[in-house]
Amino acid sequence: MSQVNDLLRNIEDRSFTVGVIGLGYVGLPLLWTFHQAGLPVIGYDIDIKKIDDLKNGIPYIKHLGTEMMEALANSDKADATIDFSRLGEADAILLCVPTPLDHHREPDMSYVEQTTETVSQYLRKGQLVILESTTWPGTTEELMIPILEKNSGLKAGTDFYVAYSPEREDPGNPNFNTAKIPKVVGGHGDEALKLATAMYDTAIVQTVPVSDCKTAEAVKLTENIFRSVNIALVNELKVVYEAMDIDVHEVLDAADTKPFGFMKFTPGPGLGGHCIPIDPFYLTWKAREFERHTRFIELAGEVNTNMPTYVVDRTMHALNTHKKAMNGSKVLVIGLAYKPDVDDMRESPTFKIFDLLKAKGAEIAYYDPFIPKIWETREHAEYTGMKTVGWNKETVSGFDAVLISTNHSTIDYAELAEWSECIIDTRNAMGGVDAKHDNHIFKS
Template identity: 55%
Template sequence: MTSPAAQQFIERVDNRSLVVGIIGLGYVGIPLALATLRQGFRVVGFDIDARRVDDINAGRSAIKHIPMEPIAQAVAADRFVATADFDRLGEPDALLIAVPTPLTRHREPDLSYVVKTTEAIGRRLRRGQLVVLESTTYPGTTDEVMRPILEKASGLKSGADFFLAFSPEREDPGNPDFGTSNIPKVVGGDGLDAQAMALALYGALVVRTVPVSSTATAEAVKLTENIFRAVNIALVNELKTVYSAMGIDIWEVIEAAKTKPFGFMPFYPGPGLGGHCVPIDPFYLTWKAREYDVATRFIELAGEINTRMPYLVVDRLATLLDVHGRKNLSDASILILGLAYKKNVEDTRESPSLKLIELIEKRGARTAFHDPHVPVLPPTREHPTLAGRRSVPVDAASLAAFDAVLIATDHDDVDYAAIVAGSKLVIDTRNVCTRAGIEADNVFKA
C-alpha cells in the first residue's frame, strides 16, 4: 500500500503534470530529456557548464548523434529549459542525476560529482520529491553516501518526507537500434514508496521497467553488465595475442565461432577499452570488495589485460615499421586514424587512441590524428597536454608524409580503400580493412 504522497506523485505521472529535473546534460542526460519530453512531461535540465546550457537552450549540441530539433521545439513551447542555476532544484517533482563517476589516478572511485550534486539537492530538497541516481557506481552509494547527505542537509527523512531510488543508465552512444525509450530500465528504491514512484515515472518513459529489491541490487546490476563485457573483451584480447603467435587470425576465428546458434556470444579485440563505463566500472566493484575482504582476481586480471593492449599495439607497430618500413619508431611519423573511443561518435572519454599517442610519442615518434567526428581534441583528465590538437586531412599528399597509419577507430565515414592506397604501411587494430574487402601487401593486423 503506497502512501498518499506516493499516490499523488503517481497520479501526476499519469496526467503528465509532473515536472522532471535532469542533472547532467551530456551523453545520458540529453537522451533522457528527449525521452521525457516525448511523453508529455515538462523538463528542467541542470548543468554546471554555462556554455553547454546556452547551447542547449539555443538548440545546439556538440553531441552529433543526438537530434536537437525536439529540444529546440520544447524550449520554444516552454516545456524545456536548461539552467546552471541550482537554486531551481526545488521546482521539479523528480530529480534524475546523470553526472560523471570517473576514477582517480589511483584507480579508486571518484564520487565528487555525485557528492556535490547531492549536497546541492539537499540544500533545496522539499517534501514529496523523488531523487534518482542514474550514474554508475558501487553497491551502497545511494544508501550509504547520498541518503545521509540529503537527510542531514534538508532535515527530511527518506521514505517519509522525500524518496530515493537508483536506476542505472543504459545508453549506447551511436547505436541506431537502441535508445533510452526502448531499453528496459532497472529500478531499485529505498522503500516501497520510492520504488513505486520510480517505477511509475520510468514506466511512462521506457518500453519496460525491471524492479529489483534494493538500490544496492540495482547498482550491482549495472556493474555486472559492464564487468561481463570487460571480462569477455579481455578474453578475446588474450586469445588474439596467443593466436597471433600461432599465425591464426582471431577475427576469422570469431566469425566462424559465432555461427554456432547457442553457447557462444561474439566479442571482439581492439587496441584497448574506451568510453565512460566499461574501462571504469570494474574498478568500482574491486574497490568496494576490499571493504568486505573479498578478492576480485578475475576482474582485476581482465583489467590488466585490457589496460595492456595499447602497449602491445605499439610494440607491433614498432616491429612492422622495422621489418616492412625499414624505419625505427623513434624516427617515424605516425597517423592515428580515429580518436573517438568507438565508431561513429565523437566521444573521446578514456579512448585508447589517447594512450596510443602518448606511448608512441614517448618512443620518439611524431603523431597526428584524423577523425571525421573529432575536429579538435577536447580537454581530458588523463591527457591534458593533448587538448587542442586538430584533425588533419587524409588525401594522397598528406598520407605520403606518414611512415604508417594506425587504424584505432573504425568509423564508417572513412574511405579505407583510399587510405590503404595512399599509405606506406597500415596497421589495422579493428579488422576494418578485411571487413571492407581490402586486401593489400601494406596492411597488417594488430
C-alpha cells in the same frame, strides 16, 4: 500515503516535472525521452555553454542531431538552467554525473557528493531523488541519503523518496535509444520504488524493478564486468593467435555461426568509454570491505589495460618491416573516439597510444571526422586544441605509418590502402579491402 498517491496522479496526468542534473551523453537523451513522453522537463548543468546551446537548439553531441535540440529549444515544456536554486521546481531530480577513478584506481565520488550536497540545500517534501551514475553497491543508501537527510532535515521514505536506476546508454547505436532500453529500478522502500517505476513507465519501453538500490547498483556493474571480461578474453586470443599466424577475426566469425553457447566479442586496441574501463574497479574496491578479492575481474582489467602497449609494439614491428625506426617516424592515428561513429572520446585508448608513441620518439597526428578538435579533458590536457588532419592522398601518404584505432564507417578504407604503405589495423577495418594490399596491412 496520500503524498505518494498525489505524486502518482501527477505522473499519470503528465504534470510531474522531471529535472535532470548533468546534460551529457546520459542526461541529455534522458531529458529528451521524458519530454517526448509529455512530461515537463528541466535540465541543470554547471556548463553555461551546454545550457546556451540547449536553449538555442545547437547540437553539442553530434549523434543526437539537430532535430532533438531544436525541439527542446522551442518547447514550452522544456527548460535548462545553471541556477540550481530552481531544483525545487522539479518533482523528480535525476543525477547523471561522472563517477571516474582517481589516480589510485579507486572510485572518485566527488561529483556525486557535491551534487548531492547541492540537491540537499533545495530539497523539499514530496520530491523523488534518483541516482543514475554507475557506482559501487551501497552508494545511494550509504552515501547519498545521509547527506540529503542531514542538510535538509527531512527523512527519506517519509518526506522525500530515493531510488537508483543505472543508465544504459549506448551512444550512436541506431537500434537502441534511451526509450527502447529496459530500465532497472531499485528503491529505498516500496513507495520510492513505486514512484520511480511509475515515472520511468511513462517514457521507457519496460521497467525492471529489483529489491533495493544496492541490487540495482550491482546490476549495472555486472553488465559492464561481463563485457570487460569477455573483451579481455578475445584480446588475449588475438595476441596468441597472432603469434600462431591465425586471424582471430576469421576464428570469431566462424565461431559465431554456432547458434548456442557462444557470444561474439571483438578485440581492439584497449577499452574506452565511461563504463567498461572503469566500472569493474568499483566492485573490486567495494569487495575489499568484505575481505573478498576479485582476481578474475582484475586479471581482465590487466589484459585490457596492456593492449595499447601491444598495439604500439606491433606498430614498431610494422615500421621495422619497412626499414624504419619508430624514433622520428610520423604516425597517423585514425580514430580518437572510443567507438565508431560517435564524438565521444572519454577514456579512449587512443590517448594511451598517443602517450606510448611519443615516448618512443614518434611524431603523432590523428584523423577523426567526428572530432575536429580535442577539447579539454580531465586527464589529457597536453592534447587540448590538437586538430584532426585532412583526409586526402597528399596528407595521408606523408606519414610513415597509419594506425587504425577506431573504425569509423564513414572512412574510405580502400582509399587508405592506396595512400599508405604501412597500416596497422587494430579493428579489422581493412578486412574487406582487396587482398592485393595485404603486404602492407598489419593486424594488431
